[in-house]
Amino acid sequence: xxxxxxxxxxxxxxxxxxxxxxxxxxxxxxxxxxxxxxxxxxxxxxxxxxxxxxxxxxxxxxxxxxxxxxxxxxxxxxxxxxxxxxxxxxxxxxxxxxxxxxxxxxxxxxxxxxxxxxxxxxxxxxxxxxxxxxxxxxxxxxxxxxxxxxxxxxxxxxxxxxxxxxxxxxxxxxxxxxxxxxxxxxxxxxxxxxxxxxxxxxxxxxxxxxxxxxxxxxxxxxxxxxxxxxxxxxxxxxxxxxxxxxxxxxxxxxxxxxxxxxxxxxxxxxxxxxxxxxxxxxxxxxxxxxxxxxxxxxxxxxxxxxxxxxxxxxxxxxxxxxxxxxxxxxxxxxxxxxxxxxxxxxxxxxxxxxxxxxxxxxxxxxxxxxxxxxxxxxxxxxxxxxxxxxxxxxxxxxxxxxxxxxxxxxxx
Amino acid sequence: xxxxxxxxxxxxxxxxxxxxxxxxxxxxxxxxxxxxxxxxxxxxxxxxxxxxxxxxxxxxxxxxxxxxxxxxxxxxxxxxxxxxxxxxxxxxxxxxxxxxxxxxxxxxxxxxxxxxxxxxxxxxxxxxxxxxxxxxxxxxxxxxxxxxxxxxxxxxxxxxxxxxxxxxxxxxxxxxxxxxxxxxxxxxxxxxxxxxxxxxxxxxxxxxxxxxxxxxxxxxxxxxxxxxxxxxxxxxxxxxxxxxxxxxxxxxxxxxxxxxxxxxxxxxxxxxxxxxxxxxxxxxxxxxxxxxxxxxxxxxxxxxxxxxxxxxxxxxxxxxxxxxxxxxxxxxxxxxxxxxxxxxxxxxxxxxxxxxxxxxxxxxxxxxxxxxxxxxxxxxxxxxxxxxxxxxxxxxxxxxxxxxxxxxxxxx
Numbered sequence: 001x002x003x004x005x006x007x008x009x010x011x012x013x014x015x016x017x018x019x020x021x022x023x024x025x026x027x028x029x030x031x032x033x034x035x036x037x038x039x040x041x042x043x044x045x046x047x048x049x050x051x052x053x054x055x056x057x058x059x060x061x062x063x064x065x066x067x068x069x070x071x072x073x074x075x076x077x078x079x080x081x082x083x084x085x086x087x088x089x090x091x092x093x094x095x096x097x098x099x100x101x102x103x104x105x106x107x108x109x110x111x112x113x114x115x116x117x118x119x120x121x122x123x124x125x126x127x128x129x130x131x132x133x134x135x136x137x138x139x140x141x142x143x144x145x146x147x148x149x150x151x152x153x154x155x156x157x158x159x160x161x162x163x164x165x166x167x168x169x170x171x172x173x174x175x176x177x178x179x180x181x182x183x184x185x186x187x188x189x190x191x192x193x194x195x196x197x198x199x200x201x202x203x204x205x206x207x208x209x210x211x212x213x214x215x216x217x218x219x220x221x222x223x224x225x226x227x228x229x230x231x232x233x234x235x236x237x238x239x240x241x242x243x244x245x246x247x248x249x250x251x252x253x254x255x256x257x258x259x260x261x262x263x264x265x266x267x268x269x270x271x272x273x274x275x276x277x278x279x280x281x282x283x284x285x286x287x288x289x290x291x292x293x294x295x296x297x298x299x300x301x302x303x304x305x306x307x308x309x310x311x312x313x314x315x316x317x318x319x320x321x322x323x324x325x326x327x328x329x330x331x332x333x334x335x336x337x338x339x340x341x342x343x344x345x346x347x348x349x350x351x352x353x354x355x356x357x358x359x360x361x362x363x364x365x366x367x368x369x370x371x372x373x374x375x376x377x378x379x380x381x382x383x384x385x386x387x388x389x390x391x392x393x394x395x396x397x398x399x400x401x402x403x404x405x406x407x408x409x410x411x412x
Numbered sequence: 413x414x415x416x417x418x419x420x421x422x423x424x425x426x427x428x429x430x431x432x433x434x435x436x437x438x439x440x441x442x443x444x445x446x447x448x449x450x451x452x453x454x455x456x457x458x459x460x461x462x463x464x465x466x467x468x469x470x471x472x473x474x475x476x477x478x479x480x481x482x483x484x485x486x487x488x489x490x491x492x493x494x495x496x497x498x499x500x501x502x503x504x505x506x507x508x509x510x511x512x513x514x515x516x517x518x519x520x521x522x523x524x525x526x527x528x529x530x531x532x533x534x535x536x537x538x539x540x541x542x543x544x545x546x547x548x549x550x551x552x553x554x555x556x557x558x559x560x561x562x563x564x565x566x567x568x569x570x571x572x573x574x575x576x577x578x579x580x581x582x583x584x585x586x587x588x589x590x591x592x593x594x595x596x597x598x599x600x601x602x603x604x605x606x607x608x609x610x611x612x613x614x615x616x617x618x619x620x621x622x623x624x625x626x627x628x629x630x631x632x633x634x635x636x637x638x639x640x641x642x643x644x645x646x647x648x649x650x651x652x653x654x655x656x657x658x659x660x661x662x663x664x665x666x667x668x669x670x671x672x673x674x675x676x677x678x679x680x681x682x683x684x685x686x687x688x689x690x691x692x693x694x695x696x697x698x699x700x701x702x703x704x705x706x707x708x709x710x711x712x713x714x715x716x717x718x719x720x721x722x723x724x725x726x727x728x729x730x731x732x733x734x735x736x737x738x739x740x741x742x743x744x745x746x747x748x749x750x751x752x753x754x755x756x757x758x759x760x761x762x763x764x765x766x767x768x769x770x771x772x773x774x775x776x777x778x779x780x781x782x783x784x785x786x787x788x789x790x791x792x793x794x795x796x797x798x799x800x801x802x803x804x805x806x807x808x809x810x811x812x813x814x815x816x817x818x819x820x821x822x823x824x
Contacts (some may be wrong), residue, residue, distance in 0.1 A: 055749045056742030056771070075432055089772025102464040122735020123773050186739065221537020227638075227721040229736075230743035256758040307766055309721070310598055310819055317820030324641075326499040327598065330468030331642035335469040344693075359468070360501025361535050399721075401813050408729030 001375050002014045003284040003397065005276035007161045009152065014165045016199040017143035018042030018241025021154040022141030026134030028127055029082025029120060034153040036131060039077040039197065042108065042298035044199070045241040046206050047074040048213040049115070052234035058086035059126075060116040061233060067100070067112045072206050075113040078103050079195065081182075082157050085118040089271040095128040096205040102132040106139050111403040119156055119195055121184065121231050151180040154195055154364040157220055157406060158184045158286040162273035164266045170255035173300065175202045177262050185407060187226035188307075196236040196270055202259055203242030205249050213238040216264045223299070224395045226401070228307040238263070275395045280402030283315050286395055287381045293388040296334035297334050301383060302394030304332035312399030315379065320370030322346070322355050329383060341386025347351045349375040350361035415696040415789050415809065417571045419563065422603045426577045426588045426612040427556035431655025434553030434689055435565040438546025440539055445563040448543060450550035451489040451609065452519065456651040458618050459486040460625040464646035467651060470498035471508040471538075472528040473645060479512070479524045484618050487525040487732045489649065490515050490547070491607065493594075496720065497530040497538040498644035514544040518551050527806025528786035531568055531594065531645050534612035557724070563592040566607055569818060570596045574685035576678045582667035587614045589674050593682035597691040597819060608633055608648040608682055614671055615654030617661050618798065624672055626651040629796050632679035635711070636807045638690040639815070640719040650675070652744075662692050681703035687807045691780040692814030695727050698807055706798040707747050713795060714806030716744035724811030732782030741795060753798025760788035 019041055026036040041047070049062045049068055067074065078099055085092045092380040118126060141149075151161035165178040178200030187317040204212065213236070221236050248256050275283050287305050292298035305311055313319040325344055330337075343354040353369050354362045373379060431453055438448040453459070463473045479486065490511055497504045512526040529539060554559075563573035574635040577590040591610030616624065625648070633648050660668050674736055688696050699717050704710035717723055721738040737756055742749075756768040763780050766774045785791060 029428060045484065052743075053745075054739060054742035055746070056738045084735070087735045087768065087772055089770050092772065100612050115450065121733070122731075122739055123768065124735070125773075176821060185735075190431070229720050229739065230737050232742060233734075247696050285465070303624050309815070310641050310642050312814050313819035316816065319820065321535075322645075323499045324498070324598075326468045327466060327534055327641065327644050330644060332465035332467075333465075334467065339468050356535065360499055360504065361537075399816060401816050403721070404725050404813050404816060407725035 002160050002277040005160060005273050008163050008165065010145065010148035011177055012165060013147040013163050016176050016178050016241060017201045017243035018045055018308060019141040019239065020144050020198045020401040021140035021146035021150040023138035023146065024134040024141060024244040026080065027079050028130055028275055035081045036134040036138055036152045037079040037153045038135065038142065039364055040142050041075050042241050042243055045074065045239055046204060046209050047113050047211040047239050048072065049103055049235060049237045050403050051212060052231055053362060054230050054232045055085055056232050058084055058118055058233045059088055059120045060085055060090035061235060062093065063096040063100060064115045064235065067115055067320060070112045073113060074115055075109045076103050076107055076116045077117065077153050079117040080131055082120040083118060083124050083126045083156055084120045084122045084233050087123040088125055089344045091125060091334055091384045098128050106135055117195055118233055126258065147180060154180065154182040155200060156182060157279060158182050158277055160277050160394055162270055162277065164269040166266055168258060169261050170246050170259055171246050172200065175200060175244045175246055175259060177266050179266045181274060184228040184277050185226055186231040187224060187274060187278065188228045188230045198266055199239035199241065200263065201241050201244035203247035204240040208248060209238060209240055210397045212263055214335045215260065215266035219264050220267035223393060224271045224275050224412050225303060225306045225341045226275065226397060237389060265364055266361050272395055275370055275397050278397035279406045281397030282400055283398040284378050285315060285381065285397060286393055288391065289385065289393040291386050291388055292390040293382045297393045298392035299336045299394060300388050301329055301332045302333065302392055304328040304397035305381060309399055315398040316400045317375065318374040320374050322370060326356060334374045345382040345383045346370055346373050347380035347382065348373045348378060413619065414572050414689040415693055417685050420577065421573050422557065422560035424577060425559040426579055426592055428588050428590050428653060429613040429655035430457055430613045430631040431493060431651065432554040432556050432646035433558035433562040434550035435558065436546040436549035436553060436562045438492065438542050438720050440492050440542055447493045448546040448550055449491040449562045449565045450547065450554065452554050453487050453651060454653050454655060457486065457651055458484045458621050459649060459651050459781065460622040461623060461647060461649045462485065462629050463645055466642050466644045469795035470496055470530055470646050471504035471644045472497055472530045473498055473647060475508040475512065475526045476647060479527055482524045485525060486527055487521045487723050488515050488519055489527045489609065491529040492543055492567050493566055494534050495530060495538045495648060496532045496534045496542065496645050499535040500537055503537060507538040510540050511543060514547055518547055528646055529607055534644055554586040559590055559592060563613050566592065566594040567689055568594065570594050570689055570691050570739060574682055574689065575680040576598040577716050578674045578678055580670060580674050582614065582658050582671055585656050587612060587656045587658055589678050591678045591682050595686045596689050597638055597641040599636060599639040599686060600640045605740060610675065610678055611651035612675065614654040615659035620660060620663060621650060621652055624659055624675055627672065628676045628679035631676050631678055632683035635805060636683045636687050637715060637718045638687065638809060641802055655706065669687040684807055687809050689712050689811035691818045692812040693809030694812055695814050696811040697727060697789060697793065697809060698788050698805055700803065700805045701795045701797065702803040703796045704802040706802045707804050712746065712806035713741055713744045713797065714804055721811055725784065727810040728812045732786050734782060737793060738768060746801065755796045758782055758785050759792040759794065760785045760790060
């Protein structure tokens with residue numbers, strides 16, 4: 001059960017002109033499950049992507065990188081679940097290349113205009129014949145209003161489909177932004193998440209699109225963690241079809257700031273949805289780190305807290321054993337950190353209490369207040385480092401019996 | 413239940429001439445529990461220590477560092493469990509200083525000759541009056557053959573006491589090495605473990621002693637992890653009383669190499685005991701990383717694997733989902749790692765099988781062989797990076813329901 005998250009209904013996901021989606025059952029790993037998704041993009045669409053920094057990155061990630069280097073005039077995305085096609089060596093590369101060729105043949109485009117994505121078990125061969133056999137079914141299913149079905153078809157251990165959508169008025173035109181994501185475990189994206197796809201019908205010049213992708217990734221998929229495991233397949237794609245009749249050539253263009261804000265909001269919503277549906281999660285925890293020297297060190301502190309199994313189990317138990325937060329701040333390896341000025345607050349809703357200051361427990365802190373907040377499903381931790389003006393927020397969930405159960409049972 | 417570990421019997425722990433130990437019930441946190449330990453060292457003993465790198469290091473760690481800076485002629489160690497005296501600010505410092513003063517007064521030594529150690533809950537004040545009231549009971553209990561009792565009295569969430577002992581002949585004299593340690597959670601020592609104390613009756617000059625301490629720590633307490641949480645209180649002390657009538661002034665002295673080997677062996681045994689008794693552990697996992705450019709990067713790969721909740725839960729489930737090991741190697745942030753030459757083996761006892769090579773699954777690998785090894789309680793992972801001659805071994809345990817249970821329940 002995700003923490004305060006419900007998949008939007010099909011009617012809440014606005015179609016993006018120029019993007020059609022089709023899904024199919026290809027029987028890649030399990031029967032009776034839609035596991036193959038095709039996104040077909042209108043001519044003239046521009047695409048930007050960021051991918052995992054994992055050196056054992058999957059074959060499809062390597063193919064995506066190469067195709068994007070050859071040009072951003074991408075026309076199709078193919079996504080399979082069940083098998084990650086990672087740790088599969090030369091054979092895996094051939095499978096990804098074959099997937100692109102088969103898709104290009106069906107759609108009458110070039111191989112390099114297809115981006116492949118896989119998610120699932122690592123080290124197992126991709127059954128590429130079954131995948132290719134499923135492609136015509138995806139083509140037959142292509143519709144602009146199939147975002148809801150696609151959000152479901154890309155799931156693995158997710159318990160809910162993740163999607164978000166916005167409409168805004170830019171220069172008198174309606175612009176739409178819709179995105180989907182998947183992921184629940186092996187989540188500590190570094191450059192991107194497991195899989196995230198956001199499309200807009202605004203036109204955005206390629207360098208601008210790439211910049212917007214980075215801004216959105218930094219605030220969303222690169223600010224979340226479930227278990228600290230950076231996946232081999234993380235990919236986050238931003239698509240701009242230009243079909244809305246609004247074109248942005250530079251960042252100063254009227255309306256561009258509002259568009260950016262909406263894209264970031266969609267990305268944050270999708271990233272938070274991954275945490276709300278984190279494997280076994282019973283709590284959603286926001287960790288805001290302030291007064292750091294730079295954003296990187298604020299993130300480092302946020303992740304140290306977010307990755308601590310001791311902090312995570314204390315949240316699961318609703319136990320205000322908050323010294324564990326201080327310990328995590330202390331081992332975050334900040335250069336010459338003086339713990340004297342560090343303060344820590346705990347919050348839920350409108351209530352925020354000071355827990356620690358001057359290297360120790362705050363005189364005003366009462367354990368029963370901490371215990372009351374720890375009972376909530378949505379909890380905020382705020383850390384002030386007292387050594388600068390930078391800040392960053394990291395999102396995570398608690399560590400529960402169910403996390404262990406899910407990951408001990410994953411393949412069975 | 414620890415994995416293949418049993419506390420040595422009292423008669424298996426050889427007394428170290430010049431070291432007397434006394435324990436008492438001081439009622440620091442829980443009733444009916446021996447929670448205070450005193451080690452009294454003969455005049456002329458030399459002491460070297462390494463401590464946590466956590467910036468929120470505990471007050472006793474700060475006092476230890478200061479006293480060791482003032483000289484290595486330490487005469488007493490005081491160890492309490494129940495309360496860590498960490499995250500306690502100025503009040504905590506005063507409590508640690510007061511502990512030293514009270515001990516010095518009882519033993520007729522100087523305050524600076526006392527080292528204080530605490531372990532337990534962070535952010536709670538140390539009940540220093542109860543501690544001080546317990547000290548005379550410890551003094552009355554001082555005996556050279558009380559290592560077994562001391563090993564028990566320093567436990568927190570440990571399920572078994574940890575101790576190790578060796579005797580060897582050096583230059584015609586019998587030299588003894590005996591040590592104790594504690595720790596089961598918040599274990600990813602960085603410079604030392606939660607608490608580890610090793611004493612020998614050999615005489616070792618101070619710079620040599622410090623060097624031996626580092627060598628021993630690197631191979632033992634600095635090569636283990638349960639949950640990646642570096643504690644606020646990690647301390648590892650090496651004591652040389654010189655009472656055996658053998659004095660080492662430099663590393664080339666006859667017999668010194670054998671002594672070093674024995675000290676390292678005791679340290680490794682104590683460190684491994686912590687992992688075998690890791691919170692909730694059902695498996696003991698050795699991760700040997702070879703062919704790295706330097707020892708640091710080998711350790712980085714070892715820790716990436718050892719910290720991955722996904723790897724740890726797969727071991728708990730006896731599921732050879734070994735792609736998770738590749739993923740961890742891939743995100744260990746090694747400079748320009750080429751995954752092509754990387755090979756991974758899995759072993760138990762005399763059986764070792766090749767799992768992955770050339771970036772993918774080995775052709776000779778059969779899942780049933782992997783599954784058979786995963787059933788065992790003692791498992792080895794061997795990684796060859798194919799880019800150098802350095803190596804390192806890291807020890808860890810699996811992640812189980814019981815880890816979550818223990819840490820969700822710790823304070824209740």
